[in-house]
Amino acid sequence: MSLTLLLVQTLNGLQFGVLLFLIAAGLTLVFGVMDFINLAHGVQYMLGAYLAVMFYALTGSFVLALILALAAALAFGLLLEFTVFRHLYDRDHLEQVIATFGIIIFLNQGVKTVWGAAPLNLPIPDALAGVVQIMPGLTYPVWRLVIIASGLVVALILYVLVSRTRVGMLVRAGATHARIVSALGVDIRRLFMIVFGFGTMLAAFAGVMIAPILSVEPGMGDSVLILAFVVIVIGGIGSMRGAFIAALLIGLVDTLGRSFMIDILRLVMPPSPARTVGPALASMLIYVLMALVLYFRPAGLFPAKGRS
Amino acid sequence: MTSLAAAKSAPRAVRFNAAVVLMFAVLALVPLAAAFGPESYVLGLVTRVMVFAIAALAVDLLCGFGGLVTFGHAAFVGLGAYTVAIAGAHGVTDMTITLPLALAVSAAFAYVTGTICLRTSGVYFIMITLAFGQMAYFIAGSLAPYGGDDGITLPARSTLFGFAVFGSDRALYYATLGFLLASYLLCRAVVYSRFGRVFRGARENSTRMATIGFDVFRFQRVGYVIAGCLGGLAGFLLANATEFVSPAYMSWQRSGELIIMVLFGGLGTLHGAIVGAASYLLLEEGLAGLTENWKLVFGPMLVLIVLFARGGLVGLAASIKARFSRE
Amino acid sequence: MSDAVLLVENLRKSFGGLVVTDGVTLEIGPGELHAVIGPNGAGKTTLIHQISGTLSPDDGRILLNGTDIMLLPPHERARLGLARSFQITSVLPRFSALENVALAVQARSGSSFRFLRPAATEAALNDEAMAALAEVGLDHRAGVVAAHLSHGEKRALELAIALALEPKLLLLDEPMAGTGPEESERIVAVLKKLKGRFAMLLVEHDMNAVFALADRISVLTYGRVLASGAPNEVRNDPAVMQAYLGEELE
Numbered sequence: 001m002s003l004t005l006l007l008v009q010t011l012n013g014l015q016f017g018v019l020l021f022l023i024a025a026g027l028t029l030v031f032g033v034m035d036f037i038n039l040a041h042g043v044q045y046m047l048g049a050y051l052a053v054m055f056y057a058l059t060g061s062f063v064l065a066l067i068l069a070l071a072a073a074l075a076f077g078l079l080l081e082f083t084v085f086r087h088l089y090d091r092d093h094l095e096q097v098i099a100t101f102g103i104i105i106f107l108n109q110g111v112k113t114v115w116g117a118a119p120l121n122l123p124i125p126d127a128l129a130g131v132v133q134i135m136p137g138l139t140y141p142v143w144r145l146v147i148i149a150s151g152l153v154v155a156l157i158l159y160v161l162v163s164r165t166r167v168g169m170l171v172r173a174g175a176t177h178a179r180i181v182s183a184l185g186v187d188i189r190r191l192f193m194i195v196f197g198f199g200t201m202l203a204a205f206a207g208v209m210i211a212p213i214l215s216v217e218p219g220m221g222d223s224v225l226i227l228a229f230v231v232i233v234i235g236g237i238g239s240m241r242g243a244f245i246a247a248l249l250i251g252l253v254d255t256l257g258r259s260f261m262i263d264i265l266r267l268v269m270p271p272s273p274a275r276t277v278g279p280a281l282a283s284m285l286i287y288v289l290m291a292l293v294l295y296f297r298p299a300g301l302f303p304a305k306g307r308s
Numbered sequence: 309m310t311s312l313a314a315a316k317s318a319p320r321a322v323r324f325n326a327a328v329v330l331m332f333a334v335l336a337l338v339p340l341a342a343a344f345g346p347e348s349y350v351l352g353l354v355t356r357v358m359v360f361a362i363a364a365l366a367v368d369l370l371c372g373f374g375g376l377v378t379f380g381h382a383a384f385v386g387l388g389a390y391t392v393a394i395a396g397a398h399g400v401t402d403m404t405i406t407l408p409l410a411l412a413v414s415a416a417f418a419y420v421t422g423t424i425c426l427r428t429s430g431v432y433f434i435m436i437t438l439a440f441g442q443m444a445y446f447i448a449g450s451l452a453p454y455g456g457d458d459g460i461t462l463p464a465r466s467t468l469f470g471f472a473v474f475g476s477d478r479a480l481y482y483a484t485l486g487f488l489l490a491s492y493l494l495c496r497a498v499v500y501s502r503f504g505r506v507f508r509g510a511r512e513n514s515t516r517m518a519t520i521g522f523d524v525f526r527f528q529r530v531g532y533v534i535a536g537c538l539g540g541l542a543g544f545l546l547a548n549a550t551e552f553v554s555p556a557y558m559s560w561q562r563s564g565e566l567i568i569m570v571l572f573g574g575l576g577t578l579h580g581a582i583v584g585a586a587s588y589l590l591l592e593e594g595l596a597g598l599t600e601n602w603k604l605v606f607g608p609m610l611v612l613i614v615l616f617a618r619g620g621l622v623g624l625a626a627s628i629k630a631r632f633s634r635e
Numbered sequence: 636m637s638d639a640v641l642l643v644e645n646l647r648k649s650f651g652g653l654v655v656t657d658g659v660t661l662e663i664g665p666g667e668l669h670a671v672i673g674p675n676g677a678g679k680t681t682l683i684h685q686i687s688g689t690l691s692p693d694d695g696r697i698l699l700n701g702t703d704i705m706l707l708p709p710h711e712r713a714r715l716g717l718a719r720s721f722q723i724t725s726v727l728p729r730f731s732a733l734e735n736v737a738l739a740v741q742a743r744s745g746s747s748f749r750f751l752r753p754a755a756t757e758a759a760l761n762d763e764a765m766a767a768l769a770e771v772g773l774d775h776r777a778g779v780v781a782a783h784l785s786h787g788e789k790r791a792l793e794l795a796i797a798l799a800l801e802p803k804l805l806l807l808d809e810p811m812a813g814t815g816p817e818e819s820e821r822i823v824a825v826l827k828k829l830k831g832r833f834a835m836l837l838v839e840h841d842m843n844a845v846f847a848l849a850d851r852i853s854v855l856t857y858g859r860v861l862a863s864g865a866p867n868e869v870r871n872d873p874a875v876m877q878a879y880l881g882e883e884l885e
Binding site: 084093095102230287288 | 371377424427428429430431432434435436438439440442443446447449450452560561564567568571575601603604606607608609610611613614615618
């Protein structure tokens with residue numbers, strides 16, 4: 001277990017955590033403000049990646065592809081909001097789960113039909129394709145650093161938006177006292193649309209940014225969706241700060257667990273069983289973490305006030 | 309006079325429902341009809357329907373009556389199935405051992421995870437049941453001696469005192485039907501028993517239940533164990549039906565499907581869980597036969613059912629019946 | 636040691652900096668109806684929550700028939716004979732009136748870990764439940780689903796549930812809240828009939844009801860007992876008149 005490897009994996013963990021945050025942020029906003037469980041949030045991430053691949057093929061420019069993909073994902077998200085989700089806000093969680101599960105099934109098959117089942121690829125923009133030397137003997141892909149940086153920038157923007165603007169104030173109030181906000185005469189429907197559109201864009205952004213280092217394929221949103229739910233539940237539903245901290249925590253625990261679990265186990269057991277148990281333990285580590293957090297803090301690490 | 313009032317207040321479903329009798333009669337007659345067609349295909353399909361109906365009953369017990377939305381119930385199905393497979397790999401195939409073992413393993417898992425899960429409620433409960441489901445899924449995938457991610461084939465179907473009672477598809481079919489009927493009757497009895505009254509009451513208002521003297525947590529945990537055992541039973545049968553077991557049985561999508569089945573049929577009705585499992589799996593099968601892209605139809609259908617058919621198929625049937633009887 | 640059914644000693648509770656219960660001491664004797672009155676926000680409902688166990692006090696003692704119940708969860712307090720009604724009606728909406736009450740009977744008679752026999756066919760449960768419903772004048776509505784009862788009927792059902800528990804002490808959190816004058820009168824009549832059978836702690840804003848029913852009255856302001864005594868003493872206590880009763884009694 002060398003120090004360089006530890007550093008590299010820590011950076012990888014951060015990058016994964018930042019990605020999770022981009023997805024979880026929208027999920028926790030939508031859930032916190034609208035009390036709406038949107039399982040389809042994961043396919044919006046997938047759609048972002050696919051749209052970027054498509055627009056890149058058309059324009060040949062990553063930046064253009066990014067902008068067009070975000071715009072298209074936003075338009076599609078709002079279309080979904082208008083035709084389906086809007087009618088689900090006052091339904092119970094179970095019905096929301098089923099309807100949005102239906103949308104997952106549809107979109108997963110949809111992208112397969114349109115773009116085929118084979119994994120696609122998006123090239124890294126040339127300027128950012130290389131590696132950078134962080135310290136002697138340690139190089140790291142620039143693009144992953146770009147992902148980390150852009151995620152942190154988004155987190156900062158979100159922080160400012162939520163804590164300094166009027167919409168942000170309504171969002172914070174809505175997460176804790178939705179009825180009061182609607183009683184104040186705020187156009188709750190418009191607020192919901194803004195929040196929802198914003199969440200969709202964040203998920204799509206995550207999809208675009210990850211597309212160059214992950215294969216773009218149908219169903220890629222499903223596992224990420226579950227992880228994003230783990231994040232918001234650990235962080236406390238409706239809490240942006242909780243989502244940020246939990247996302248980094250999950251990213252680091254998962255990545256480091258996968259790299260070092262066997263080594264750690266070998267400290268306490270013979271190598272052979274360690275090699276068997278290690279990978280299993282590593283893949284369930286975050287779920288163990290979540291169960292532990294919920295056992296001691298049944299409403300997550302940072303429960304939004306007013307909720308229990 | 310008091311007993312008259314009591315009878316009036318008895319839940320509607322305590323009285324026997326003609327539709328339920330008809331449903332089981334149809335299931336009993338399927339093998340006779342199947343003999344004239346692609347027999348093993350039909351028997352296999354309907355056996356699968358009945359197996360998932362048992363698991364869906366368990367989910368209905370928790371969601372529909374206990375208000376406990378579980379998103380990890382496929383884990384119990386997997387536990388039951390893996391118990392059969394692992395015992396089989398060690399040469400133990402007799403169901404006098406494997407069935408009680410499958411139930412015991414499921415019950416133990418339900419007891420331990422239930423103790424933790426039931427501390428939370430609402431969405432947190434959904435997520436923590438999912439977490440345990442995922443843990444079971446990953447553990448199954450890591451069982452290298454038993455196939456790991458690829459799964460494992462059963463050496464043989466379960467025997468009873470050494471006899472190959474599941475030898476024919478038809479025998480397995482009727483055995484599954486028997487288990488389904490027993491599970492259904494058990495659930496019904498449980499729901500309307502003293503225990504069930506407390507379990508249902510906890511869903512309505514758990515603070516109230518505590519202030520009249522019930523330790524709600526203990527009742528919910530027992531309910532969770534019962535539902536876990538039913539899941540394990542379904543797994544035991546599923547392993548026998550497919551003669552193959554893999555971690556995919558425990559994936560969160562499977563758990564989601566169980567919830568969908570129950571919602572499809574109608575939450576909190578029990579027979580709705582059976583109707584739901586049947587319509588979900590048959591619809592899937594039918595659409596898949598029609599077009600390769602059946603999911604493009606199936607997904608939107610789920611959305612439409614939620615938007616326009618509240619109460620599921622059973623609820624739909626009831627409202628149609630109500631409309632006719634009014635006219 | 637006194638023979639008090641309920642003894643509350645020096646109870647304290649605060650939320651952050653807000654002190655809601657500030658050293659409350661109360662004693663209720665057998666069969667006594669003790670009313671707690673006070674302006675909104677005086678900490679009356681919080682007091683009931685702490686006695687019934689849905690909120691834990693920071694400090695003090697609560698004894699029920701000499702047993703310290705401070706650390707017991709609500710369901711164990713209920714088993715020791717403590718029943719309560721809720722300020723916001725909280726009957727089980729999808730259960731029939733009869734089933735709501737039968738559940739309470741079930742809670743004190745035999746184990747509820749019985750899984751096979753339909754509870755609705757247990758005559759013993761139903762008969763006792765019907766008796767409790769009859770006491771509050773709701774027996775003719777036994778088969779109606781609670782959600783379909785009128786507000787007054789739901790308040791009466793709350794009482795019937797409490798009765799069916801055969802409590803040693805009944806905590807009544809504004810049993811007349813939201814009812815019309817006629818329904819209030821009905822509830823007062825029922826409570827009068829029940830008086831003496833078990834001890835009661837009544838929190839209520841309706842002063843006519845309080846003075847018609849109470850054996851003793853404690854006045855709570857800002858989480859503190861301002862005065863305590865027989866209705867007449869309290870009525871004439873100058874501090875009470877100034878703090879609270881003044882305008883309402885003139």
